[in-house]
Amino acid sequence: MYGWIWRHLPGNAWVRALISLVLVLAVVYVLFQYVFPWAEPLLPFNDVTVDGQ
Amino acid sequence: MARARSRIAGVISVFGELLITAGVLMGLFVVYSLWWTNVLADREADKQGSEVRDHWASAAPGALDTRDGIGFLHVPAMKNGEVLVKKGTDPKTLNNGVAGYYTDPVKSALPSDKQGNFSLAAHRDGHGAKFHNIHKLKTGDSIVFETKDTWYVYKVYKTLPETSKYNVDVLQPVPKESGRTKPGRYITLTTCTPVYTSTYRYVVWGELERTEKVDSARTPPAELR
Numbered sequence: 557m558y559g560w561i562w563r564h565l566p567g568n569a570w571v572r573a574l575i576s577l578v579l580v581l582a583v584v585y586v587l588f589q590y591v592f593p594w595a596e597p598l599l600p601f602n603d604v605t606v607d608g609q
Numbered sequence: 610m611a612r613a614r615s616r617i618a619g620v621i622s623v624f625g626e627l628l629i630t631a632g633v634l635m636g637l638f639v640v641y642s643l644w645w646t647n648v649l650a651d652r653e654a655d656k657q658g659s660e661v662r663d664h665w666a667s668a669a670p671g672a673l674d675t676r677d678g679i680g681f682l683h684v685p686a687m688k689n690g691e692v693l694v695k696k697g698t699d700p701k702t703l704n705n706g707v708a709g710y711y712t713d714p715v716k717s718a719l720p721s722d723k724q725g726n727f728s729l730a731a732h733r734d735g736h737g738a739k740f741h742n743i744h745k746l747k748t749g750d751s752i753v754f755e756t757k758d759t760w761y762v763y764k765v766y767k768t769l770p771e772t773s774k775y776n777v778d779v780l781q782p783v784p785k786e787s788g789r790t791k792p793g794r795y796i797t798l799t800t801c802t803p804v805y806t807s808t809y810r811y812v813v814w815g816e817l818e819r820t821e822k823v824d825s826a827r828t829p830p831a832e833l834r
Binding site for chain 2: 557558587588595596597601603605
């Protein structure tokens with residue numbers, strides 16, 4: 557999977573490493589900005605109130 | 610034969626990479642929950658807190674403003690500075706690194722009310738983690754609530770380290786479970802427990818000891834000095 561991505565990136569090893577880094581950062585950004593905020597209320601880790609439900 | 614074997618190897622290696630990815634993903638989620646949400650929430654709470662203070666400085670004494678936040682909670686035993694208190698306990702409010710007073714299922718009293726229970730909730734971890742150190746509170750510790758004109762000094766008289774999340778009776782105007790039977794001016798702090806999960810709720814009860822007028826220098830009461 558990651559091997560496949562690596563083989564399909566253009567340029568020499570340095571350029572590929574740089575592109576990979578950018579891709580990783582982009583993924584982390586999307587996770588922190590969109591995915592985790594969406595997932596968090598669905599997970600039972602941080603409910604702090606008492607309620608009847 | 611050799612081709613079949615290499616295909617199996619390929620499938621296994623993709624499966625392995627997926628597992629590693631899942632592990633990294635969960636690790637990142639922990640980083641997000643325990644660090645990044647604190648960064649965001651503290652930033653937001655600071656902003657909202659200074660707005661309230663600016664408001665106080667500029668406005669003449671008057672009606673309680675519940676929109677921006679009604680005041681600041683100071684709990685020396687929790688060592689977390691001041692916590693802005695706003696109306697409501699929905700996640701959107703609490704995620705900004707503030708404490709909220711209950712409007713539902715049991716409506717909270719306000720500190721200025723003649724009697725009743727001022728009931729609050731805040732996060733134990735992440736989103737500012739304002740009640741992270743709630744377990745450090747012991748009987749006799751002080752909880753000070755600061756409004757525009759008054760310091761309300763409460764003393765903790767009972768803690769309940771573990772209760773069900775359905776136990777809404779802890780918020781009653783007279784919290785019977787704390788041992789009190791007469792109407793009074795109580796404060797109730799609730800958050801989740803054990804740390805990092807929310808299986809149960811942690812509850813701390815206090816009772817108003819005295820109030821102090823805020824002077825022009827906003828000199829804090831003895832408990833905070």
